Amino acid sequence: MGKSHYTNAGIKKNKAFSVNIPSEDLVVATDYVGLVSGKKTDKSDVFEIFYGKLPSAPLINECPINMACRLYDVYDTPTHDLFIGEIVETYADESVLNDGKVDLAQVKPLLFDMSSIKYWSIGKPIAACWNIGKQLKKK
Amino acid sequence: MKKSLDGINLLYPTPTTIVGALVEGRPNFITIAHIGIVNHAKPFLLSLSMGKSHYTNAGIKKNKAFSVNIPSEDLLPSPISVLSITPNLF
Numbered sequence: 001m002g003k004s005h006y007t008n009a010g011i012k013k014n015k016a017f018s019v020n021i022p023s024e025d026l027v028v029a030t031d032y033v034g035l036v037s038g039k040k041t042d043k044s045d046v047f048e049i050f051y052g053k054l055p056s057a058p059l060i061n062e063c064p065i066n067m068a069c070r071l072y073d074v075y076d077t078p079t080h081d082l083f084i085g086e087i088v089e090t091y092a093d094e095s096v097l098n099d100g101k102v103d104l105a106q107v108k109p110l111l112f113d114m115s116s117i118k119y120w121s122i123g124k125p126i127a128a129c130w131n132i133g134k135q136l137k138k139k
Numbered sequence: 140m141k142k143s144l145d146g147i148n149l150l151y152p153t154p155t156t157i158v159g160a161l162v163e164g165r166p167n168f169i170t171i172a173h174i175g176i177v178n179h180a181k182p183f184l185l186s187l188s189m190g191k192s193h194y195t196n197a198g199i200k201k202n203k204a205f206s207v208n209i210p211s212e213d214l215l216p217s218p219i220s221v222l223s224i225t226p227n228l229f
Binding site for chain 2: 002019021050052061065066067075077078079080082087088089090091092093094097102104109114122126133
């Protein structure tokens with residue numbers, strides 16, 4: 001996160017943050033909270049907030065996936081703070097779970113692309129990981 | 140309704156990359172999806188998270204260089220496609 005961001009100081013002070021995965025239907029609000037700074041605009045009423053075990057990690061009810069993190073380390077770069085979080089708690093909407101596992105087709109995450117400057121939607125699964133490559137293993 | 144899932148990592152999916160490095164003088168490649176974008180400013184930085192047991196780690200540390208290659212869907216296995224991956228280390 002760029003050092004000029006308003007949120008960085010809060011993460012450093014409270015040593016906690018949340019990571020929330022918005023769905024496609026949240027694209028407007030998602031873009032908005034990335035456009036305006038908390039320095040000038042109060043964003044505390046954009047979403048419905050809930051808290052888990054970490055009192056300094058506000059979680060977004062509308063996002064189907066939420067992770068509450070304790071600050072584990074900060075790697076300093078000239079322009080950005082690289083925050084490394086230890087995930088303390090994870091929440092998922094039951095509507096995006098299938099047999100207890102996340103179904104990406106239900107999450108409909110917004111994929112960010114710097115080249116086109118567009119949010120993209122996810123496609124379809126095409127092959128099994130740690131599996132399809134077995135056919136190239138040398139006997 | 141929210142379900143608590145006890146601190147598992149749900150920061151997926153990620154782009155699948157093929158990381159290249161020289162290990163003991165030989166080009167080596169490993170599929171890595173635990174990757175990150177550190178910034179969008181000079182110097183442009185990215186991160187790879189690679190388990191310590193991996194063979195490639197020593198080569199990256201020794202040579203202080205690696206490549207990150209983005210495969211296409213059509214690089215799903217065919218013997219020819221593996222040969223066509225060009226190391227981009229220098």
